[in-house]
Amino acid sequence: MFSLFFALKNLNKNLASVSWVGDVYKRTDLYRLIDIDPLGLGPERVGELVRAAARLGFDGLNITHPCKQTVIEHLDGLSEDAALLGAVNTVVFGADGRAIGHNTDWSGFARSFARGLPDAPTGEIVLLGAGGAGAAVAHALLTVGADRLTLADTDPARAAGLAGTLATRFGAARVRTVAPGGLPAAVGGADGLVHATPTGMAAHPGLPLPVELLRTGLWVAEVVYRPLETPLLAAARAAGCRTLDGGGMAVFQAADAFRLFTGREPDATRMLADLADL
Ligand code: NAD
Incomplete structure (x- = not known):
């Protein structure tokens, strides 16, 4: 599945129907799946979604295949690891509005x-x-x-x-x-x-x-x-x-991204158990 995930905090939403990753967020957080296929968007349009997410007040995005490289030109900076790998799976919007790409894979x-x-x-x-x-x-x-x-x-x-x-x-x-x-x-x-x-x-x-x-x-x-x-x-x-x-790998890349988005340490053991239950 080609998808983007948006992470937004401070929304009072019930996350019961959100994926297992969402389950580790507080009830006041929202982790939302954006799938580019049904939107009819190719990976070259990822920049539009990054700008829209920033404008809507999201704190960041997880980026999945096939957008991990195409997203880079739409960002304001990269972590050292993301720059070395030439791939981004996590974007964090700073308080200054800058979009910084990270790699937690x-x-x-x-x-x-x-x-x-x-x-x-x-x-x-x-x-x-x-x-x-x-x-x-x-x-x-x-x-x-x-x-x-x-x-x-x-x-x-x-x-x-x-x-x-x-x-x-x-x-x-x-x-x-x-x-x-x-x-x-x-x-x-x-x-x-x-x-x-x-x-x-x-x-x-x-x-x-x-x-x-x-x-x-x-x-x-x-x-x-x-x-x-x-x-x-x-x-x-x-x-x-x-x-x-x-x-x-799936859990710990998500846990590392969660920490970047929220500054909080997620319960990786619980995330592993939730994944095994899916
Ligand atoms: P990709 O298409 O970028 O790369 C796959 C590579 O495998 C290609 O270069 C292809 O030529 C090669 N290949 C295919 N069959 C082969 C074989 N039998 N022998 C040798 N090489 C072969 O795909 P990707 O994004 O790297 O994803 C690969 C897998 O990793 C997928 O199943 C994906 O779901 C999984 N993945 C898991 C995590 C995780 O967190 N656990 C993260 C990213 C991707």
Whole structure:
């Protein structure tokens, strides 16, 4: 779903019908879904929505696919991480009226990883999928100290593009790419695997890699969170892998955005439980 979320406080609305994210807001807060598809708007029109949200008194927006890059030219500034990633998932309107873009996708994955796989070895990690989620995961893993990432994508140009950006930021020795044919050797020598393609969602059923590559001793982290239990996670657990689902990244990116909007600390544990109940 292509969507924008508007966050507005000080409105006396009952949030019972609002999504699970809304449930963590006070009853005086409003978290509203704006879907650009029914509005007949393409991602290039996101600037109009940013200006409208500011004019209507919203405190900020969460930005989702496919607007995370197109929104940037309509903002007044970027956080350091958003600038490095070239992607924005959170916009905060300051008291001075300036719209500042942030990226909490990467910090969301980093917090989820630290919580769910706290002592996982990070010497060699294979990252499957070099799109938007893959870029955030790569930034997170290299920021928290992973020694080396191997990027694999069915679109080699995407893997090469992300590897080039990461090499500039973190050093060429810490990033490499592998063609699909090289995946067995790469996974065979890895401590962990992060899956960041849409495979496993209802529209993209199946496994993103041959099940034979999963083995005891390899940890497997998923970014897909709809469903929370993907075929990859089930196969990985059956093969003896430690696993991390995509729900933590979804919750912690929302929690970090909530803090930016409101200055308050959300109850991430409750958010995780609510997500599991959906
Ligand atoms: P995207 O389209 O930007 O990137 C996906 C990439 O995967 C593409 O480069 C594509 O070529 C590649 N790919 C597809 N199938 C592959 C395969 N079998 N092997 C290797 N590469 C393959 O998509 P995205 O925005 O990065 O989203 C990917 C998934 O991440 C989606 O399911 C999305 O819902 C999820 N996501 C989760 C969170 C979260 O908070 N948990 C956040 C963002 C995105």
